[in-house]
Amino acid sequence: MGHGLKHYGVCSEEVKRACPVELALHLIGGKWKGIIIDILSEKSFRFNELKGLIPGISQRILTLQLRELESDGIVKRTVSDTVPPRVEYFLTKEGNDLSFIINSLRVWGQNYISKSESEY
Template identity: 45%
Template sequence: MTEEQLRIAASKRLERDGKVFSTPIEVTLDVIGGKWKSVLAYHIIQGPQRFSELKRLVPGITEKMLTQTLRELERDGVVSRTVFAEVPPRVEYRITEHGASLQPVLAAMCAWGRGHWQQVAASTEG
């Protein structure tokens, strides 16, 4: 994005749910920022996931936080939730078409993280 485009984008404000966003980066971080949202989106983008599978894939997340974060991702149109009428009930989360557009963002985050990890590892070895 050019400096001119950034200036234009910054001059327009978006308000939602009482929050005021002054840059597109703030909007992005609201949707996938925080400790768990990007991690969950990363796993769900790989294929449909059940609640229990996500809990296993993301060690350290509590059930309450997993539920809350999935609800926020669903509210923002990143994931869809399907409840199957079975006993016991089965709930599956899928990436939406809109959520799939995050794939290049998540891939870039993975690439940067991998490079950073290698740089830190190399600097602690020497």
């Protein structure tokens, strides 16, 4: 799966500065990835726990988003050796680094909402 990130290393000199920004936005792009990363920044969760914390997300979409995040090295999936198997998702080191950015986006969004509400 993944995003075929190889082409992000072939930036022209004119856009070398924008390439890392484009790559980061590409990795967290979509409606749910930022939310998934934000939730997983707290602790590891099982699939159904995650699904319950994200109202409106379908099982199919959550599966796809988790697979993409796993393929990109942001999320790790572990399966325990129990019956039934216990599957948990957690952030990798790169995912934890990214969670600080997601947290900053959440704070910025909260401030923007507060400012917008007070202006209107």
